[in-house]
Amino acid sequence: MNKEEFLRTLERLLKSLPKQESQKMLDYYAEMIEDRMEEGMSEESAVEDLGDVGVIASQILSTQPVKEKKLSNPAKVLIVSLLILGSPLWACIALALLALILTGLLLILTGYILIWLIPVLACVFMVAGLIVCCVSILGSPFVMASSFTTGLLQLGVGFIAAGLSILAGLFMVVVSRFFVRMTVGFSHWLKVHVFCRMKEVHLWQS
Amino acid sequence: MDAQLKKGFLEFCVLASLKNKDSYGYQIVKDVSQYIEISESTLYPILRRLEASQSVVTYTEEHKNRLRKYYRITPKGKESIQLFLDEWKEIQSIYEYIKGEMDHE
Numbered sequence: 001m002n003k004e005e006f007l008r009t010l011e012r013l014l015k016s017l018p019k020q021e022s023q024k025m026l027d028y029y030a031e032m033i034e035d036r037m038e039e040g041m042s043e044e045s046a047v048e049d050l051g052d053v054g055v056i057a058s059q060i061l062s063t064q065p066v067k068e069k070k071l072s073n074p075a076k077v078l079i080v081s082l083l084i085l086g087s088p089l090w091a092c093i094a095l096a097l098l099a100l101i102l103t104g105l106l107l108i109l110t111g112y113i114l115i116w117l118i119p120v121l122a123c124v125f126m127v128a129g130l131i132v133c134c135v136s137i138l139g140s141p142f143v144m145a146s147s148f149t150t151g152l153l154q155l156g157v158g159f160i161a162a163g164l165s166i167l168a169g170l171f172m173v174v175v176s177r178f179f180v181r182m183t184v185g186f187s188h189w190l191k192v193h194v195f196c197r198m199k200e201v202h203l204w205q206s
Numbered sequence: 207m208d209a210q211l212k213k214g215f216l217e218f219c220v221l222a223s224l225k226n227k228d229s230y231g232y233q234i235v236k237d238v239s240q241y242i243e244i245s246e247s248t249l250y251p252i253l254r255r256l257e258a259s260q261s262v263v264t265y266t267e268e269h270k271n272r273l274r275k276y277y278r279i280t281p282k283g284k285e286s287i288q289l290f291l292d293e294w295k296e297i298q299s300i301y302e303y304i305k306g307e308m309d310h311e
Contacts, residue, residue, distance in 0.1 A: 025250070028231060031274055032246050035232035038270070056247050063251040 003033045006047045013057035025060060108190070115179055122172035129165025133158045207242070215242060218290045220252050221261060224279040225287065231275065253277060261286055 001009075007026050014022040029050065036046035050056065083090070136158025144151025207215075216238070223229060223237040231249065238244045256262045261283030266273050 027273075027275070028250055029246065031230070031272075032232050032235075034272060035230070035274075050246060059247040060250070 001047050001053070002043050003030065003047060006033070006050070006053055009053045010057055013054065014060060016061070029056070112183065115183075119172045119176045119179060122168045122175060125168035126165045126172060129161045129168055133162035133165060136161060212242060216244060216248065217252055217256065218287060219244075220249065220256065221279060221283050221287050224262060224277055225284065228276045228278045230277065234277070256283065 007030060010029060011022060011026055014025060017025070032050060033043070033046045036049055037043055041049065136154050140151045140155040140158060142151075143154050219238045219242055220234055223234050229237070231246065231253075234253075235244055235246060235249055238249075253262070256277075257264060259282070260280055262277045262279055264275055264277055266275050268274075
């Protein structure tokens with residue numbers, strides 16, 4: 001085997017190494033061969049003197065620093081194995097916790113919806129009252145033409161409906177304002193007292 | 207010689223071979239192999255380790271129309287030779303203990 005063949009074979013065997021790394025190896029062995037030849041060895045015997053190229057390559061590959069595995073730490077290995085072994089337990093606990101959190105969120109959402117039903121209802125009342133008042137008042141002259149008392153009654157109902165509608169509207173505005181303040185306040189409180197505390201616990205745990 | 211012991215000694219042999227002159231791969235192999243068996247493929251990782259620990263520095267110089275990589279010992283490398291020599295007393299007392307126990311029978 002001459003130098004060229006030796007280096008080509010070595011290059012092929014070291015294919016798994018980074019290019020830069022295998023190039024350093026090739027330079028190193030080329031220098032070794034050349035230094036031997038300079039001492040008077042023939043090219044063939046210089047290559048032979050280095051030993052079997054396969055053995056050299058496997059030696060190089062076995063002494064390459066293996067890329068540090070982050071989990072070589074025995075404590076970490078222990079923790080991971082415990083986590084895996086205990087997975088039936090902690091998975092159940094985690095699921096239960098998740099369910100609890102979801103239930104809590106749904107309850108809060110339901111509460112919001114229930115509370116907001118009040119202003120929504122007030123709004124419906126207002127619109128209904130508005131329609132009734134418009135229809136009654138506008139329709140009353142036609143009814144009066146046939147029966148004055150019935151028409152008068154209808155006119156009165158119309159005014160009452162208008163009054164109720166205005167009251168419902170006012171109620172809606174006041175209640176909405178109050179609820180908006182309350183909702184924002186409660187959400188804020190929830191954020192500060194529950195989620196931030198959860199975050200603190202999380203930080204503390206990690 | 208025991209492989210572990212040899213591995214420990216080789217590093218200091220290589221450093222010692224660089225103590226008084228800069229040297230290159232083949233020369234180091236020739237110098238050291240007079241005392242302890244060493245091949246190019248065992249030398250390479252040792253040089254790499256020494257370079258990484260800044261016990262040696264390398265430079266490339268032209269030699270007869272080709273490049274040759276030279277190794278030079280650093281003060282840190284010299285220091286580690288000294289530390290190895292200072293440890294010798296300890297090694298010797300370990301030797302005495304082992305030998306003493308063997309002769310005791």
